[in-house]
Amino acid sequence: MVQVFDWYRAAAPAERRTFWGCFCGWTLDSFDNQVLAFLLPTLMAVWHFSKGEAGLIATSSLLAASIGGWVSGILSDRHGRVRVLTGSIIWFTAFSVIAGFTSSYHQLLIVRALQGLGFGAEWAVGAALMAEVINPVHRGKALGLVQSGFSVGWAMAAVLTGLLLAYLPASIAWRSAFWIGVVPALVVLMIRRYIPEPELFREMKKTTGGAVVATWRSAFHKDVRRASFLAALLVTGLQASSYAIMIWLPTMLVQVRHLPVSTVALMATMMSVGSFIGQVGFAYLNDSLGRRSTAIAFCLFSALLTGCYLFIPMDAWLLAALGLPVGMGINGAFAGMGPMLSELFPTQIRTTCMGFSYNVGKSVGALSVAAVGVVAERMGMVGAIAVFCFFGYFCALLALSFLPETRGRDLTSVALSDDSYDRLDMLEQASPTRR
Secondary structure, eight states: TTGGHHHHHHHOOHHHHHHHHHHHHHHHHHHHHHHHHHHHHHHHHHOOOHHHHHHHHHHHHHHHHHHHHHHHHHHHHHOOOHHHHHHHHHHHHHHHHHHHHHHHHHHHHHHHHHHHHHHHHHHHHHHHHHHHHSOGHHHHHHHHHTHHHHHHHHHHHHHHHHHHHHHHHHHHHHHHHHHHTTHHHHHHHHHHTTTTOOHHHHHHHHHTTTTOOOOOOGSSSTHHHHHHHHHHHHHHHHHHHHHHHHHHHHHHHHHHHHHOHHOOOHHEEEEEEEHHHHHHHHHHHHHHHHHHHHHHHHHHHHHHHHHHHHOEEEEOHOOOOOOEHHHHHHHHGGHHHHHHHHHSSOGGHHHHHHHHHHHHHHHHHHHHHHHHHHHHHHHHHHHHHHHHHHHHHHHHHEEEEEEEETTTOGGGHHHOOOOHHHHHHHHHHHHTTHH
């Protein structure tokens, strides 16, 4: 157990502060994002809107986050990682407070869409910041543990909203759930006051004379477009599988397996715990076995386990208990996305490309949520979940077969060719968005 934390004890103070700043930021992002899911039943009762309208709120926030993630990546390559991350926290926390003052469905729809623009920044920019600061030998562990903040934020949202709804009047409880995010946001902002821009980023700016390189076109440039699209395919596959299971599995267990709601709730809790264990485990395997090998193993494990879960008859307690390994599989692999994607792209356009790949993959993968519902009308809920889950893992494995192994890669060696840099600089000078 002592050796597990050796990397943290060996880290410099700036590395430790950066780790906690990124971890807490990702936890807060997850918390603010997941709060709505636990409040929707209450809001539907208060404002009398349909399930379809409820889904539209979640979808609008997700699509806005994808746009925000890409734009934030560009701004981060232009103006700095820490500055953009700080701005994103202020942005989505402010709109969380505003959401608590809304008084109708349409007001909340607009506010959540605007809030979503801030959600997208935390993953790509935070992952790049951590990758550029930490020792390459420990990059997988550090970024994987940052990713585990998703599970912590998910659990915090479940516990706090449950307590507020249980002990406060409904009229104020849901508003308080939106407002309470201010407290952890202040903690994150305090930590980030003491985080400097990565030396790697500052050196890049000095070397290029402060020239602004990143534009929206950067992810499609010939030096990186193959990696951009393969990374997007990888994220698409993982997100499609994860969404298909996380969103629809509870419904399947109730409607097809006829399990009581209490058992399904236990299963969901086990999944969240398993998600955290899987992400931490992936983080350490990532550095010892490599990015590709660990991701391939997790995909195969998840596909096999999901097949057993869906098609083999089991009693209620076994189904609930298996929620833990299912959570490990479907969410554990995301701990490897930060290290792998940060090591694929050059510093000049790292967060631009990461923001594009991750958020395009997230948006396309999210279509599986609606697709499962449509296909289920023809082939049943179990078959629909299986189709999109297995297709998602096929896409992920296909992308992994073409992506290189990047474990421990020196980020200074990932660079644009001279002629490519010149062309990107010319594109920037021609761009109407240039400062």
